[in-house]
Amino acid sequence: MSDTRVAPAPASGPAPDSAKAVAPAPKSNQVLRDIMGGSVVISILAVLLALVAGGILIAVTDEDVQTASGYFFSRPGDTFQAIWVAVSGAYGALFQGSVYNFGALDFAKGIKPLTDTLTFATPLIAAGLGVGLAFRAGMFNIGGQGQMLIAAAAAGWVGYSFPLPYGLHLILAVVAGIAGGAIWGGIVGLLKARTGAHEVIVTIMLNYVAVYLVSYMLRTPGLLQAPGSNNPKTPAMLPTAVYPDLLGSSYNLHAGLLVSIAATVFVWWLLSRSSLGFKFRAVGVNPNAARVAGINVKNSYITVMLLSGGLIGIAGVAQVLGTVTTGFSSGIDAGIGFDAITVALLGRSRPWGIFVAGILFGAFKAGGFAMQAGQGIPVDIVLVVQSLIVLFIAAPPLVRAVFRLPTPGVARKKKPVKLAKAVAAK
Amino acid sequence: MSSPISEPGSVTGPGSVSGSSSVSGSGNLAVEVVDPAAVSSATQHEHPDSSNGLERTIVKSWKAPIAFGIFTLIALVLFVILGRDGVSTFRLSNDSDLIQLPAVETPTRVAGIVVTVLLLVIAIIAWLRVRANRRVPLWLTSIFGVLFLFGFLAWAAAGQTLPVPGLLVGTVSLSVPLIFGAMGGVISERVGVVNVAIEGQLLAGAFASAVIASLTGQPLLGLVAAMVAGMLVSFVLAAFAIKYFVDQVIVGVVLNVLVIGLTNFLYSQVLSKNAELLNTPPRFDRIAIPLLSEIPILGPTLFRQTIVVYLMYIAVAAVFFGLFHTKWGLRVRAVGEHPQAADTVGINVNRTRFRNVLLAGAITGFGGAYFTLVSVPSFNKEMTAGAGYIALAAVIFGQWDPIRATLAALLFGFASNLQNVLGIIGSPVPSEFMLMLPYVLTIFAVAGLVGRSRGPAASGRPYIKS
Numbered sequence: 001m002s003d004t005r006v007a008p009a010p011a012s013g014p015a016p017d018s019a020k021a022v023a024p025a026p027k028s029n030q031v032l033r034d035i036m037g038g039s040v041v042i043s044i045l046a047v048l049l050a051l052v053a054g055g056i057l058i059a060v061t062d063e064d065v066q067t068a069s070g071y072f073f074s075r076p077g078d079t080f081q082a083i084w085v086a087v088s089g090a091y092g093a094l095f096q097g098s099v100y101n102f103g104a105l106d107f108a109k110g111i112k113p114l115t116d117t118l119t120f121a122t123p124l125i126a127a128g129l130g131v132g133l134a135f136r137a138g139m140f141n142i143g144g145q146g147q148m149l150i151a152a153a154a155a156g157w158v159g160y161s162f163p164l165p166y167g168l169h170l171i172l173a174v175v176a177g178i179a180g181g182a183i184w185g186g187i188v189g190l191l192k193a194r195t196g197a198h199e200v201i202v203t204i205m206l207n208y209v210a211v212y213l214v215s216y217m218l219r220t221p222g223l224l225q226a227p228g229s230n231n232p233k234t235p236a237m238l239p240t241a242v243y244p245d246l247l248g249s250s251y252n253l254h255a256g257l258l259v260s261i262a263a264t265v266f267v268w269w270l271l272s273r274s275s276l277g278f279k280f281r282a283v284g285v286n287p288n289a290a291r292v293a294g295i296n297v298k299n300s301y302i303t304v305m306l307l308s309g310g311l312i313g314i315a316g317v318a319q320v321l322g323t324v325t326t327g328f329s330s331g332i333d334a335g336i337g338f339d340a341i342t343v344a345l346l347g348r349s350r351p352w353g354i355f356v357a358g359i360l361f362g363a364f365k366a367g368g369f370a371m372q373a374g375q376g377i378p379v380d381i382v383l384v385v386q387s388l389i390v391l392f393i394a395a396p397p398l399v400r401a402v403f404r405l406p407t408p409g410v411a412r413k414k415k416p417v418k419l420a421k422a423v424a425a426k
Numbered sequence: 427m428s429s430p431i432s433e434p435g436s437v438t439g440p441g442s443v444s445g446s447s448s449v450s451g452s453g454n455l456a457v458e459v460v461d462p463a464a465v466s467s468a469t470q471h472e473h474p475d476s477s478n479g480l481e482r483t484i485v486k487s488w489k490a491p492i493a494f495g496i497f498t499l500i501a502l503v504l505f506v507i508l509g510r511d512g513v514s515t516f517r518l519s520n521d522s523d524l525i526q527l528p529a530v531e532t533p534t535r536v537a538g539i540v541v542t543v544l545l546l547v548i549a550i551i552a553w554l555r556v557r558a559n560r561r562v563p564l565w566l567t568s569i570f571g572v573l574f575l576f577g578f579l580a581w582a583a584a585g586q587t588l589p590v591p592g593l594l595v596g597t598v599s600l601s602v603p604l605i606f607g608a609m610g611g612v613i614s615e616r617v618g619v620v621n622v623a624i625e626g627q628l629l630a631g632a633f634a635s636a637v638i639a640s641l642t643g644q645p646l647l648g649l650v651a652a653m654v655a656g657m658l659v660s661f662v663l664a665a666f667a668i669k670y671f672v673d674q675v676i677v678g679v680v681l682n683v684l685v686i687g688l689t690n691f692l693y694s695q696v697l698s699k700n701a702e703l704l705n706t707p708p709r710f711d712r713i714a715i716p717l718l719s720e721i722p723i724l725g726p727t728l729f730r731q732t733i734v735v736y737l738m739y740i741a742v743a744a745v746f747f748g749l750f751h752t753k754w755g756l757r758v759r760a761v762g763e764h765p766q767a768a769d770t771v772g773i774n775v776n777r778t779r780f781r782n783v784l785l786a787g788a789i790t791g792f793g794g795a796y797f798t799l800v801s802v803p804s805f806n807k808e809m810t811a812g813a814g815y816i817a818l819a820a821v822i823f824g825q826w827d828p829i830r831a832t833l834a835a836l837l838f839g840f841a842s843n844l845q846n847v848l849g850i851i852g853s854p855v856p857s858e859f860m861l862m863l864p865y866v867l868t869i870f871a872v873a874g875l876v877g878r879s880r881g882p883a884a885s886g887r888p889y890i891k892s
Contacts, residue, residue: 057688057691061691061692061695061696140675140676142679191869191872191873194873195872195873197869197872197873198822198872200622200675201818201819201822201868201869201872202869202872202873204815204818204819205819205865205866205868205869205872206865206869208812208815208861208862208865209862209865209866209869212858212859212861212862213858213862215858216856216858216859220856338679338683341676341679341680342680342683345676345680377695378690378691378694378695380686380687380688380690380691380694381687381691382687383683383684383686383687383690383691384684384687384688384691386683386687387680387681387683387684387687388684390676390680391662391666391672391677391680391681391684394666394670394672394673394676394677394680395666395670395672397670398666398670
């Protein structure tokens with residue numbers, strides 16, 4: 001499927017590059033074109049493109065569409081009707097499952113999907129921040145899964161083992177989780193700094209090590225396994241260690257969201273207001289130049305991986321103390337470690353961008369399950385749409401070529417083709 | 427062009443891999459291709475100097491003796507202090523074999539003590555060598571590894587019978603996709619494109635071969651379909667990495683997610699509803715090669731296999747020969763090491779990269795077909811289960827060399843299979859730790875315990891012609 005997305009590119013790809021500045025355009029045009037070709041518009045269009053691709057996939061595999069297309073030439077209207085029903089049904093369910101349920105009796109029930117979205121977004125934001133922070137320092141942290149698992153194990157262990165007073169217990173469990181994630185991430189930074197080991201390989205390998213380590217602990221009595229049980233599962237968290245509900249017990253939204261928001265503010269402050277963040281960014285842009293300027297690059301690698309692991313640890317904590325408080329098994333990371341990469345890419349590694357991207361992907365998750373339950377469309381379509389979004393966002397020239405958008409900073413001879421037309425042509 | 431072709435072969439030959447792909451390699455390649463006549467003499471002068479200089483810089487590496495010491499200590503604790511009594515039996519033949527070998531029986535505790543002493547001797551030799559400013563040779567590490575493994579097996583199988591042929595056959599069958607993936611990875615990385623998408627290529631290959639073979643009833647067509655599917659994934663990787671300069675690791679990771687999403691979606695939506703029609707591929711039969719298949723131990727392991735495995739032998743040999751002894755291989759390595767230099771002598775860098783990434787996808791696709799046409803008779807969700815990432819680890823562990831990468835893949839296959847076998851005979855080690863082993867080994871390898879692992883110089887960097 002995906003190759004067809006790329007196919008139009010070579011035909012129209014060279015256009016923005018070949019167009020060199022000929023005459024200075026009016027200033028207002030320039031501004032408009034910079035906005036049109038800028039990152040925000042590209043991001044929105046990338047989401048749109050991915051949704052279109054997902055829609056095609058849904059339509060092609062829909063049985064009613066297949067039946068109707070069997071007699072396409074006698075009654076083409078039926079095919080389009082079936083496509084419309086399939087795609088609008090799917091995306092309608094996605095929207096109602098993630099933002100507002102119009103079928104609900106009152107506002108309190110109708111708004112529940114939105115709170116679900118925020119619940120799903122909570123770990124995504126934290127983990128996305130971790131990955132994004134590492135990105136800014138030039139490190140690629142694919143180890144979210146492992147860091148989350150270790151963090152979840154640490155927080156969970158504190159969460160169910162020691163009866164402690166309210167407040168203190170929660171804080172201790174959160175700190176334990178963050179420390180667990182930070183250690184697992186710090187190993188990577190340490191190896192990179194001391195031996196030059198490539199962080200991608202080390203993080204991938206540590207993911208597997210963490211999976212097996214945690215599954216071993218989960219099935220061994222006395223470590224993480226619930227006493228008197230044969231299942232590889234921990235006991236339930238003590239109520240003193242659980243994130244309190246934000247909107248009462250009828251909603252799943254928990255205080256982990258506040259932690260994620262605080263983490264976003266912290267990362268924003270770190271990257272744009274602190275000298276440490278400046279060092280990270282300098283190392284990320286050019287490690288050699290940073291070293292010449294007197295920045296200790298190796299220490300930066302270690303510090304940034306500690307912080308990155310700690311942030312991803314917050315996601316693990318949110319899972320065990322907020323979302324699944326009845327005890328967890330080895331699938332507690334729920335693929336968030338990998339989703340976080342896409343979240344960070346979508347947010348372009350900017351803290352608030354990641355925040356928005358996390359909420360978007362949280363919506364996809366919440367809506368995806370509703371879509372599967374309501375329309376029978378496998379939730380995996382969400383994975384396709386998400387990965388396509390990231391692919392398109394990572395390649396702005398491709399999106400510009402598809403929509404005939406101008407390249408920012410490069411003046412063009414011809415007027416850009418109208419956007420609506422390009423969409424229609426697509 | 428014959429002399430420059432053979433020259434780099436000797437430079438980057440198997441003997442001197444660790445040094446060759448670094449400083450001296452990139453400089454030489456640029457010179458060599460320019461003028462065949464003047465070059466060969468220039469390299470011969472240059473090469474000994476640079477390799478000596480390189481050795482001087484990495485002389486005192488205490489990593490190997492330290493590692494040997496740690497493992498000897500583990501052996502001491504495990505095999506001697508925690509030693510188990512009984513007799514370990516290694517069964518070397520199956521009942522159906524033509525030539526029957528007697529089973530080897532060793533008393534467990536004695537074997538443990540002997541192995542530990544030998545390990546200690548090797549560790550001391552390594553320590554002395556390093557003190558005398560000499561490197562620890564690879565064969566010493568290999569002997570150490572084999573000895574440790576033997577000691578471990580004897581310890582684990584105390585009072586039990588360990589079926590050696592079964593262990594090895596299982597190793598090969600678990601390694602096949604890894605080896606195909608590693609070959610794809612080697613080619614792709616040698617040409618300068620990091621291939622994290624091996625997982626996606628394998629999964630796409632498995633999916634396509636299952637569907638096409640089921641539809642046509644022809645496993646060979648399934649194999650072709652797997653190749654095409656692997657190439658499609660590679661095409662996307664190449665398009666984004668080479669044309670749009672997107673970070674190659676990012677494209678790779680995202681492609682893996684995309685392929686997982688697509689195959690999961692199509693599996694739930696299409697395949698599971700028409701399993702009879704779309705997901706019951708015919709399987710390849712095993713072909714026993716006459717004579718060779720009767721060699722004790724090796725025969726059943728290597729020569730009673732399906733056509734996919736024989737293709738794998740050919741692929742490994744072809745990639746090795748091609749990379750180091752043909753014009754194609756020279757160009758591939760030149761583009762991966764120093765694209766500017768390659769461009770200067772008229773090699774179209776991006777076209778070379780594009781084509782070879784497609785080739786890598788095709789080879790990896792075969793590995794995907796192995797899942798559905800040989801090991802399991804149907805496609806399942808995410809059935810590759812991270813094999814692509816292990817293949818990637820094998821590439822790095824094998825230092826971007828086809829033969830070493832194959833050996834690394836075999837090692838990983840062996841470790842996973844050992845866990846299966848020990849699970850059957852009742853191992854004293856929790857299975858999770860056996861499963862963890864390949865990954866821990868890779869971390870050690872990457873951290874430089876085994877040797878400096880450094881990839882092709884320009885791998886991961888897009889080539890932007892200025």
